[in-house]
Amino acid sequence: MSAPQAAHAEPKAAAEGEWEPKLIVFCCNWCSYAGADLAGVSRLQMPTNFRVIRTMCSARVDPEFVLRAFASGADGVLVLGCHPADCHYIGGNYRTRRRIALLRVLLEQYGFNPDRLKLEWVSASEGAKFQKTIKEFNETVKELGPNPLTEE
Amino acid sequence: MSNKIKLAHYWGAGCGGCDVALLDIDEKILGVAEIADIVFWPIAVDGKVKDIEAMPDGSITCTLFNGAVRNSENEHIAKLLRKKSALMVSFGSCACYGGIPGLGNLTNRKEILDLVYTGLPTSDNVEKVIPQPATHTKDGELELPVLYDTVLTLDQVVDVDYYMPGCPPTTNLINEFLGIVEKHVKEGAPLPPKGAVIASQKTLCDECKRKKSVKKIDRVYLPHEIPIDPEKCMLEQGIICLGSSTRAGCGAKCLEGNQPCRGCMGPTAEVLDQGGSMLSALASVYKVDEKEALLTEENIAELMAQVKDPMGTFYCYTMPKSIIKRKVVEKKKPVKKEA
Numbered sequence: 001m002s003a004p005q006a007a008h009a010e011p012k013a014a015a016e017g018e019w020e021p022k023l024i025v026f027c028c029n030w031c032s033y034a035g036a037d038l039a040g041v042s043r044l045q046m047p048t049n050f051r052v053i054r055t056m057c058s059a060r061v062d063p064e065f066v067l068r069a070f071a072s073g074a075d076g077v078l079v080l081g082c083h084p085a086d087c088h089y090i091g092g093n094y095r096t097r098r099r100i101a102l103l104r105v106l107l108e109q110y111g112f113n114p115d116r117l118k119l120e121w122v123s124a125s126e127g128a129k130f131q132k133t134i135k136e137f138n139e140t141v142k143e144l145g146p147n148p149l150t151e152e
Numbered sequence: 153m154s155n156k157i158k159l160a161h162y163w164g165a166g167c168g169g170c171d172v173a174l175l176d177i178d179e180k181i182l183g184v185a186e187i188a189d190i191v192f193w194p195i196a197v198d199g200k201v202k203d204i205e206a207m208p209d210g211s212i213t214c215t216l217f218n219g220a221v222r223n224s225e226n227e228h229i230a231k232l233l234r235k236k237s238a239l240m241v242s243f244g245s246c247a248c249y250g251g252i253p254g255l256g257n258l259t260n261r262k263e264i265l266d267l268v269y270t271g272l273p274t275s276d277n278v279e280k281v282i283p284q285p286a287t288h289t290k291d292g293e294l295e296l297p298v299l300y301d302t303v304l305t306l307d308q309v310v311d312v313d314y315y316m317p318g319c320p321p322t323t324n325l326i327n328e329f330l331g332i333v334e335k336h337v338k339e340g341a342p343l344p345p346k347g348a349v350i351a352s353q354k355t356l357c358d359e360c361k362r363k364k365s366v367k368k369i370d371r372v373y374l375p376h377e378i379p380i381d382p383e384k385c386m387l388e389q390g391i392i393c394l395g396s397s398t399r400a401g402c403g404a405k406c407l408e409g410n411q412p413c414r415g416c417m418g419p420t421a422e423v424l425d426q427g428g429s430m431l432s433a434l435a436s437v438y439k440v441d442e443k444e445a446l447l448t449e450e451n452i453a454e455l456m457a458q459v460k461d462p463m464g465t466f467y468c469y470t471m472p473k474s475i476i477k478r479k480v481v482e483k484k485k486p487v488k489k490e491a
């Protein structure tokens with residue numbers, strides 16, 4: 001039947017042959033993307049199984065993007081934005097946090113573990129927080145296992 | 153007689169309301185009889201599946217198919233009618249988006265059959281007899297359609313030419329469409345492009361006559377919990393109204409009846425997922441005050457928990473056509489709760 005089973009590559013085996021989740025990380029242009037960049041230039045070590053999608057503001061992350069990410073086989077979705085009071089567009093991140101909270105309830109109704117979706121604030125100077133967030137989220141999703149839509 | 157069009161109207165997994173809607177076009181129904189021979193319409197006229205099977209392919213001018221597809225019989229007849237019809241119209245919200253039966257995608261065949269046949273307080277079924285696709289009796293084999301795990305939309309099963317959403321489609325939309333088909337048959341007027349939605353291209357809020365101003369709410373209410381101002385936008389009063397995520401075309405019927413829109417016309421032309429779109433809109437109208445920066449994610453989760461049933465509210469008519477489509481099952485149960 002027609003459960004959404006978008007084409008995607010098999011999860012890449014890590015060095016030890018362990019399953020690695022596929023993570024999508026939405027980063028807002030003004031804080032979190034710069035934070036990710038800083039983590040990169042500072043050569044902070046972190047897992048590499050995530051793909052960053054840059055949006056102008058975390059509020060640009062339409063719930064539809066998140067649902068599509070899961071339908072296309074993402075095992076976890078991380079939304080990163082500026083800290084409260086720091087959004088470049090004044091209150092974008094306040095909308096984001098309301099949407100993500102509601103979306104987590106919806107995902108649970110769909111049968112997903114809501115911990116597959118996480119919101120975190122990462123500023124431009126927080127390269128280390130970016131690293132820590134990725135590491136921790138990767139661990140959480142690893143424990144959850146593959147996205148139930150991609151397993152049959 | 154010879155230039156009459158041939159019309160079929162079938163019901164899949166629906167409630168019968170769409171059939172009644174076609175009867176409800178009042179005296180126009182006589183016009184339908186004038187322009188059309190009804191070759192198949194189980195609720196209203198006699199007709200046998202084998203008669204349809206005997207017809208040449210493509211010989212039915214137009215089939216209006218209402219109801220979702222959720223068992224083997226629905227699917228079989230959808231495919232048969234598709235083969236025999238020049239035009240296949242997905243008629244009503246159930247056929248277009250899954251409709252109310254589509255919420256069956258929150259569960260599965262086994263759970264449904266178990267509950268209905270053995271689990272209800274009124275069920276008296278000690279031997280736990282569940283309907284089977286085939287039953288042997290001394291007089292021969294009895295067959296029943298197979299219920300599917302997943303409710304499907306018509307276009308997930310057969311090629312669809314036009315969509316006419318609505319629960320049920322309004323008299324206006326039905327008349328408009330039948331008029332187009334008649335003009336096409338009699339005068340060779342062009343048909344709408346394939347895949348067209350027989351409704352408006354706009355958003356329901358555009359059709360709604362209520363006064364709209366700044367939307368800022370601090371909580372949501374169910375319609376019975378507050379006196380509703382009949383002039384003012386529902387959403388501004390804290391009542392969840394799906395207008396901003398719903399296609400126009402019904403004439404904002406429910407708003408006229410002082411009830412919020414529940415979204416039966418389906419998503420607007422620009423959007424894939426009606427539920428996701430409404431979730432986004434609702435979250436955005438919650439007001440933000442000076443203390444916002446001090447709120448934690450837990451505070452926000454509590455605030456949004458006022459929306460008791462996002463799935464039932466935002467996907468009331470469209471779950472099978474949503475991006476995720478049906479409930480999934482996680483292999484492992486929750487790991488750890490966030491602090």
Ligand code: SF4
Binds near residue numbers: 252
């Ligand atoms: S669309 Fe509405 S009226 Fe039509 S069959 Fe479905 S539930 Fe009934």
Ligand code: SF4
Binds near residue numbers: 396
């Ligand atoms: S939200 Fe509802 S009440 Fe408000 S303008 Fe839109 S359709 Fe009308």
Ligand code: SF4
Binds near residue numbers: 405
């Ligand atoms: S107002 Fe909304 S629920 Fe009511 S008929 Fe129109 S689209 Fe359907």
Ligand code: FES
Binds near residue numbers: 031058086
């Ligand atoms: S610009 Fe970073 S959250 Fe809005």
